[in-house]
Amino acid sequence: MSKFYSSWRERFSSLKQFMELIDEHPGVVAVLAGHIHRDAVAVYNNRVWFIATTTACGGRPYYRGFRIVYIYANGTVKVEVPEGRNIFSDASSFNAEPADGTTVHYNEDMTVHIHRIHVSKDFELELRNVPLYFYVNASLPAAAYRLYGDTGLVKNYTVFRYGEYLVYKVLTDVVPGSDFKIILASFNDTAPPKVSIGLISPSKPIAGRHQVLVTIKASDQGWGLSCVRLLYRAEGESTWHEINTLRTGLDRYQAIIPPLNASSITIKAIAEDWAGYKAESTERKINYVQIATTTSPATTVTTTVTTPSPTTPTSTAITTPTSTTLTTTTPTTTTPLSTPTTSPTTSYMTQPSPAPPGVPSLGLIAGIAIVVLVVIVAITYAIKRK
CATH class of the missing domain: 2.60.40 (Immunoglobulin-like)
Structure with missing residues (x-):
């Protein structure tokens, strides 16, 4: 049972009936099985060939394969394999992709x-x-x-x-x-095809961002079109770049130009028929919109720290980096708001990062609080006098 594919093993009753039919009919000499998506060849009872062929999206080998199998009137089966390959290997079919x-x-x-x-x-x-x-x-x-x-x-x-x-x-x-x-x-083809460029979308693409969809109308009154292509050339270049088209309807084709970093490009369509005649459309120009990039200048935040003194107040301007440790030595008498002292002091202060824009400083908040307090005291005093 291990030689059978899993889907057959899971349906043993169907498998048993199928193999019994093969045994009962000696004229059966080959089963061109599929489904497993890979090359596999087996011979059952020295008489019946089971032949499976690889395909893309399957197992190894990963290509679209095909077989050449000869079955003769006397029941002989002959399977061709590429030169140097083993018929029972997992890469014994021919590659169709070339x-x-x-x-x-x-x-x-x-x-x-x-x-x-x-x-x-x-x-x-x-x-x-x-x-x-x-x-x-x-x-x-x-x-x-x-x-x-x-x-x-x-x-x-x-x-x-x-x-x-x-x-x-x-x-x-x-x-x-x-x-x-x-x-x-039933007739000869003696006339060239016709081709023209239709809608271009967007008409003003942004350079480096937008791809461009180009619609093409192409027709041939003879044997038919063998190919329709779109070509583009950037400004200042001499080389044309080719893009394949997709047929979307009767005489209708479309091509997609990838995003390009260009100021402008020139495009044209070419149609060729099976008789070998070619036709070329009128050239069209596509101008790209250029988006300017700007770099914001670096901003330096400056904080002023004022040290109160009984005599002449001094202030030091400090440029604040992201994280700075500042050591300040004050030789004069320092009088804080809360606890007075007459001895010289040395202060160690870690300067915090500057507040984001729009957030008020502590000094401003303190000033507002003092003003509010003075107003409240004044109002209270005025009420008492009344």
């Missing part, structure tokens, strides 16, 4: 069907006589359709009817580094 540039395109009325083959040099296979299938509208006769593009790579083709479609089976080779396109169409 072929990410391969796309299929067709128009709305199915009178154009295109295969664009683009694989990097890291592609692990050399595929010979690969069949490419082109589905086109059968309301037109087969004689109305013609192959365009890299037709020199077409080795052979056949045509057959499938419901409302004519199906062209085209044979070609796909090897590492292949980059070509084969087009089947």
Whole structure:
């Protein structure tokens, strides 16, 4: 049981029934299982192959994989693996990501069907006589359709009817580094596309803060658009920077320019169709708003400490740092408000941090208290006289 995936172990009755069906039908020679999201191959009773293939967002190896499996009429099963790999390892499938540039395109009325083959040099296979299938509208006769593009790579083709479609089976080779396109169409494309820049938001972005959304309108009356790009160039630069676009609707695209520390940039859109024609929009300029940064000057707080004396009062101006210990020696007779003394004294005082702005000082509070006391005494005296 430990060889089975956890979800199967947790449903033993279903697992038991499934394995019994395999045992009862000797014609079953392969199970192309999925779900576990990783490469795994096992052979059951020397007859049945269980084959699972890795995919992204799964376990190791972390890539989108694919298998090539041959099943022959006599029940023989042959599984291809990349050179130097073990079929029973957890990295035995082919990596599909080097072929990410391969796309299929067709128009709305199915009178154009295109295969664009683009694989990097890291592609692990050399595929010979690969069949490419082109589905086109059968309301037109087969004689109305013609192959365009890299037709020199077409080795052979056949045509057959499938419901409302004519199906062209085209044979070609796909090897590492292949980059070509084969087009089947009922007409030739001889006109370039059209492209223009629409809304720019915000129209006055803040430099270094705002990203800019640019909408683009692009169309083609021929075989269709193969790509739409946005380019921008900062003021004073000669290099254009490219941004991919996202199709948002019929003939509608958008691109997002990241925040830039620039005074202004120039933008333009480029559209290319499957026939190879290009069109370029009118250039537009975007001016960025510059935000000035200011630095507040340092503030020095000065506190005045007054030492009362029977003779001539003296005052010392002290610049107060965050925390300062001040030693003051008074050679004259000092008379505090509460306890008088006639002997010289030495005072050790830790100066506190200055009060925050808006908080009244102790001296001011004391002064107000004395004034209030004098007013109260005056009022009391006036009442008594009455």
